[in-house]
Amino acid sequence: MTTNNWMRKWWWKVLAILLMLFTIVMGMMATVPALPILHETIRNLYYHVPMWFGMTLMLLFGMIYSIKYLRNGRMEDDIIAASFTKVGLLFGCCGITTGMIWAQSTWGVFWNNDPKENAAAVGLLLYFAYFVLRNSLDDLDKRARVSSVANIIFYITFIPIIFIVPRLTDSLHPGNGGNPGFNAYDLDSNMRMVFYPAVIGWTLLGTWITTIISRTDIINREYHFSMNNSSQQLDSKL
């Protein structure tokens, strides 16, 4: 079994659990600045924003494993890359959905066609396209090669879309379009103490989920290979 060893270690998973418990309890209990319009929803900072940090990091790790696959040719690396991308997309969908919920209460509508919102939606569509592409290829080697190249190109495209484009124009979101970033609020006081652990906790949780998915898919693949002794498997699509 050539699965990476870091995926089987337990210490960082325990850390993930502790950080998530901290985020949930302190996120609800700790004092937050009392700001108009936001009121208590400012606590969403600990749950909505880490979704985007998590997505960006998961997709980055996916790109790294895609590069690894292209360099080494180990099928496991491509499977792990796809799993990271899957969880990254999951985080992104959660981020967009929770953003819409928060937008409804803060700005009165679910969607503003705000540059950051639109950029995030485009980013998600890009990665949906990754999975459409991936599943359209039946030959496993070809699938791995093409997906890896696509993953790298998509991530290089994704970063400017979500980080640079929103800052160039007017936007409702804090930190863009001339609005003060959350730094202008009280992020330097109590909120940072919960926000940073939250980002790390959610990212570690996403990584844990990724390792579960990867290891399951690797076992499926190995099982089919060893059962049929053939190099071509068309049954399990990843």
Add this chain to the structure above:
Amino acid sequence: MKKIISFILLQIIAISAFAQRPESSVEMADLMRSNGKIYVVIAVLLTIFAALLLFLISQEMKLKRMEKKLNEHISNPK
């Protein structure tokens, strides 16, 4: 005369600005905190998280078993 009137007017405006208290009157969920109901919210969230954790941990154990089985299957003659 004009100067005196405008001066008094400005003073009134300045003083009325001071009338706003530094503690803002933004409503927060202090009621939920004071009557202890916030703990219900936390309990709900922790329950959901516990369910997710149980699932992840059970998957981990299943995977460990299957990986071991697969390793034996691969290394032993078939």
